[in-house]
Amino acid sequence: MNIRRAITNFILLLVSFILQTTVFRRIDFGGITPNLLLIVVVSSAFIKGDKTGLLVGFFSGILVDIFFGSYLGFFALIYMYLGFIVGKFHEVFFSQNIAIPIFFITITDFVYGFICYVLMFLFRTRFNIGYYMMSVIVPEMVYTALIAIFYYPVILYLNNKIDEREQRSAKKFV
Template sequence: MNPIKIAVIILVNFILQVTVLNNLSIGSTVPNTSLIIVVALSLIAGKRSGAVAGLVSGLLQDVMFSGVIGINTLGLFSVGLLVGSLDQKVFKENLFLPFVLTLSATVFMYFVQFFFLYFLKIEVSFIDLILGDMIKELIYNGAITVFIYKAMLSSYKEPSVKFTRGL
């Protein structure tokens, strides 16, 4: 996928996540559209694009929202690499796969955050983390994953018929 297109997607998503999606929160939970986009890009465009998108998105989130640089960067980068390794092995039009992978990636991100904070000796209750935020974010991410994935898949598809000049 074109690097400029990826950069625009990440930037537009970040702006929407900071402005519009904060007003659409349920409780104090907003969907992690950066995670959904990293999963979608990884499935559609491969490991390299997914890892770069995860690195940039995670760094943006860490700089703007997190007191600790690296939590989201490490998690989203890892998600991009792991999901991107499935690129050539899956049927990309299957809408169930990005749904399941987004839910799995959401759980993975919470475990990464918990362990990162635990090793930094920052007091976090695992039960509160799981019951408080993760379940709500799982529902929210799952509800919008298919719509984001379909939009990204349709924008990525190349025409199946290519015309060339005859010799």
């Protein structure tokens, strides 16, 4: 990952975090907000591969851990693993088709919600998974997927612009 891509990903993470914690908190539906950081992690992993997904996931999780987590590293580990796993599909699917990344974002948000439920509630003997599924996981999954329809093309556009610039600068030296 070159410095331009790293700076772009960092700015994208900060903007997504700020939007998620300010703007989307104001326009929530029943206390549910979309997970913009997860959209960035999955999109970056899907577009550039598992290493990028792992790094973007780690830094996204650290942001969440610092501001909202009770344990430092909890969300970093979850986001990191999800980014790494989705990044493994980088070679298999074509990132220009919007349907497949939206599918991965939706499934990853479901897995994220389920892992959070298991590790944060189930181990504390709160067994009401039906309520949690219908009032938190599924609404967040749908809301995140709807926002991802508009947000993924922006992330893809930024990555394509960086790729074009890298290719132009590589041609200058050849």
